[in-house]
Amino acid sequence: MCVTSCTSQADCNSTAFFCAPESLGAATGYCVPRSPVHCAQCQTDADCGAFYATCVQAQGDSIPGCHVDCSLAGAAACPPDYTCASESTPNGNEMLCVPNNTGCLNALGGYCDHVTTPVPCTKQSSDGTCTGVRSCEPNGRFSACGATNPTCKSSCSDPDPTGCTLDVCGGAADTPTDCGGCGVTCPGIGAPNATVTCVSASCVLTCAGQTYDSDSNAGNGCEQSDTVDDHIRNDAVEMGNSDCADGDGIPGAPSGKLSSDARPHAPAITGFVPATGSAPDFFHTFNTGGTFCQDDFDVVLQMIGSAYPTCYKLSVTTTHGTWAATASQTGRAEVSSGSGSYDDNSDIYFEVEKTCSTAQLESPTYAITGHF
Secondary structure (H helix, E strand, O other): OOOOOOOOOOOOOOOOEEEEEEEOOOOOEEEEOOOOOOOOOOOOOOHHOOOEEEEOOOOOOOOOEEEEEOOOOOHOOOOOEEEEEEEEEEEEEEEEEOOOOOOOOOOOOOOOOOOOEEEEEEEEEEEEEEEEEEEEOOOOOOOOOOOOOOOOOOOOOOOOOOOOOEEEOOOOOOOOOOEEOOOOOOOOOOOOEEEEEEOEEEEEEEEEOOEEEEOOHHOOOOOOOOOOOOOOOOHHHEEEEEEHHHHOOOOOOOEEOOOOHHHHHHHEOOOOOOOOEEEEEEEEEEEOOOOOOOOOEEEEEEOOOOOHHHHHEEEEOOOEEEEEEEEOOOOEEEEEOOOOOOOOEEEEEEEEEOOOOOOOOOOOOEEEEEEE
8 A cells, every 4th residue: 555654634635544653753654544453452562563553551451452643643543432642651651542431442443444354352350361352343443352351250160251261259269179279179088087178278177076187197187086085184084092002003004195286176175285286184093191101102104106205294293282204215204202292181183294396296105103
């Protein structure tokens, strides 16, 4: 097509042509046919395919679009539903054709009397992306973008509409099988003694009552079980009456298992200490004493199968006070006190507790021996 030079719209003798500057800020240009690139989608100026168009995200636009330079032709460069206005671009302030009262995606595009091929377009939001086209309408203009407005999916099982890639709505990916994202399955679903939930896009495994995930392996659930509810003094395991004969030892041979984990428990374990991930064990004996009793004691705790033996402590409480000792590297803790350490016909309590944090998790057993 032959074109003529111009310095203003008056030099172009047809309404089907407008005076397009040959470069930014140029005082001269060429009379060219009305443009098909108004509001065409782009990433760079080269995408517009016209020397007189700039790729810019103008005011009201959600994505960059091609805007025709109207500095020489004024309104004649623009469709009637566009305005020639000053826009700030990376090249400086430019007089460009922009649609009235709406962004480019929802406005009619350029003229399709010379270019009729549908023009691709995309609508994007925090909910996802949908693609569509601008088609040549009977009025000789490209239609508004035909892409669907992205709307998040209410469920991970909902298919994406044709042409769309959508995110799920907030809360939709908050199930154990879709936790924080579709297809992100929480470990431990169906494991013994465990309930798995998704809270704020994070998997949470909850142990049933007095069961523990001591190996921190959600796959096998809460593998350790504590059937004795003896974690506060009022619930201490009753060992029966004792006397002061050294050879009689401690009645009932107190023993048990002290498991720990870093999981929540439901129902909550009475006496559970979150800082250590465990609950102490209490034992009780009633010491009858006697006329010739010294009322002294020597009690030994032995941890069995512990990788962290120094994390455990034995305490002995009588009417005269509390004595305690932490286990050594061999897992042995000894608590003793001399004559007059308790009264005849009085209560004596033993407590076995973990003192280390949830960084040290295990499920060792223990035994208590000694005499009064």
